[in-house]
Amino acid sequence: MSRLSGMTGFGRADGALHGWSWSVEARSVNGRNLEVRFRGPPGFDSLERLTKAAAQARLSRGQVTVGVQAKSTSDASRLSVNEEVLARYLTLANRLAEDGATPPSADGLLGLRGVLDVPEEAEDAEARTAVEAAMALSIEAALDALASSRQDEGRQLRPVITDFIDRIEALVAAAEGEAVAQVAAIRERFTRRMTELAPDAPGLEDRIFLEAAALATKADVREELDRLTAHVGAARALLDQPPAGRKLDFLMQEFMREANTLCSKSATTALTGIGLELKAVIEQLREQVQNVE
Template identity: 40%
Template sequence: MIKSMTGFASGTGEFGPHSWTWELRSVNGKGLDLRVRVPDWLTGLEAGLRATLSKSLSRGNVTLSMRISRDETLTELALNAAAMSAALEALQQTQDMAEAKGIALTPSKATDLLGLKGMMDAGSDSDDPAPLVAHLIKAFPALLGAFLQMRQTEGEALAEVLATQLDQVAALTAQAADLAEQRKDKMAEALRENLARVMENVQGADPERVAQELALIAVKADVTEEIDRLTAHVTAARDLLAQDGAVGRKLDFLMQEFNREANTLCSKAQSTDLTSVGLELKAVIDQMREQVQNVE
């Protein structure tokens, strides 16, 4: 089943003191164009996300944007052992000096020491982005999965539209074939009349040469090959719609072939009814080309 190049997904997450929101969106494009906007200090994150996206996508202008913040109140703190040791040593010296002079000091509380500047440090991993980067890369497939599901859903709807348009092309092609068949007797009679008229009014004309020229005109007006090619293109397009994977480029090329045959059919028509059918074909094919531009 085909996939659309249009997609969107958003998500949020938390890890330690960090929380983030990210969005993944895409529109159609000739190739795969990835734009990943993440904070520079998250070393290795962009490369990891790009690798994951490249494995899952074939075409489209894809943008991944991320906003991340840190709640300082949730930062894990650790005791600065060196600072505590120095504070205890200073406290002991103070008490010894006070006792030597007969001064009684109020006992110190642990909270008094912990409240001293520099006594508590942030956890050792607080400035290391590696754990956060690893968690983000692990969490990203959930966002990507929702994004791919939307592209799949859009692709299914797109396939239904294209299938309906292909049915229209097939019906119009069959109608053109009927009109071309009905036109044969009239064209043959017209050619005979033209040949007789030429032979009556042109002295010395070579009958064989004139017949060859009229036969050439008849060949140029024959639309059998165009109708056969249109029928074959409908079959090929239906086969592509049933395939998995990226078929957008093949469908786009096929639309060019559809358009070429419809143009030739109109130029050879020599019939109001057949020309009308050819113009209807061109209109439907143009609509198909617009839809195909969004197929991955």
């Protein structure tokens, strides 16, 4: 059985090969669909396609960001200072310092464009391919860690969601009990009003019966309660059939539709109170469902 997953998580993986070292971080937050964003080192453009394919194989929803930070460990030993460019920067910096500007620092000067030279070397194509493949494995490892993190969130969400479903079920049961009393309340209320308005009208008893029956039919909430009961069963089943986020989103709309109809048909204060509490719990459940993949 697949595990319920959330949409918030983090994963990281590191690697090194052939004079290169790198770190990969994968993060995700809630999203209606799956959206993958990639940031990688120059020269490794094909990693973006591989990253998106790997994310799609593991995740179905959420905004996912994958970043790869990489550096060549051999670059430092091949660095040289361009004395001519440095001298120009120094001349300009000293002139500005005479006018009150802050004197330049060594690290600031070395960070200026053109001061440090990295000799061009023909990189071993086979080594480059191997490095790229190793980076791809690190990306997959980071995404695996991200997926695991999202499953941890799912484990925390499941009992919370289950508790809300249980509360909805209990409120539906309470509404069913109150709905039985609603029919008698409608008849009693209508009888009292008719008797007060026209106590001597011919055929009053028959009219009261027919009108009260019509009102009771309009106020019948059994269909709404039956559908709410079915929705409770469907919600529990979806928790065991991930990814269920989209279906649960839709089910929340159906829950709320029936709760609204229940309130509009209510003829007693007690049933209205149950309906309002039911709507509040459904809304709380909906907020939690927004976190489900």
